Amino acid sequence: SMNEVITCRAAIAWTTNAPLSIEKIEVDPPKAGEVRIKVNINETFNKHILEGKNKVPFPAILGHEGAGIVESIGEGVTSVKPGDKVLIFLIPECRECSSCLHPKSNFCLKQRLVSISLTFC
Structure with a gap:
């Protein structure tokens, strides 16, 4: 199933100030430069967006x-690679600035210049 469309469940917000709807969705295989992750724990539901x-x-x-x-x-x-355990943070990294290269930092100095797109499944 690694190069096929998969079906999974997602908590979808259809509008503000409404309950999330648990629905089945289809997720395409990853394109060049993308990674598809089976999310086990999603800690943040973006209350400010809801x-x-x-x-x-x-x-x-x-x-x-x-x-x-x-x-x-x-x-x-x-x-x-497939099977790797990963953490997901919406903090882009350029992997070049002094903050990205520092072993105890995750706040990229160029983060406003980097674009990221995530689909959770």
Whole structure:
């Protein structure tokens, strides 16, 4: 199933100030440079988005921190492999600045210049 569309459940926000809806979704295999992760723990449900304080397009699968296992990887990915346990943080890293290169830092000095897209499953 590593290069196939998979079906899983997701907590979907369809609008603000409404309960999340648990639904089945389909997730495409990863494209070049992407990683598909089976998320076991999603710690953050972005309450500020559900309350309408931050505007996002709906429907949305929320969350920006979690833990899981790499299910499959796209072409060119070399930093992880299927089966690796990973943590997910929505803090981009350039892997070049002094903060990224420091072993006890995760606050990239260039983070506003980096774009990241995540789909949780």
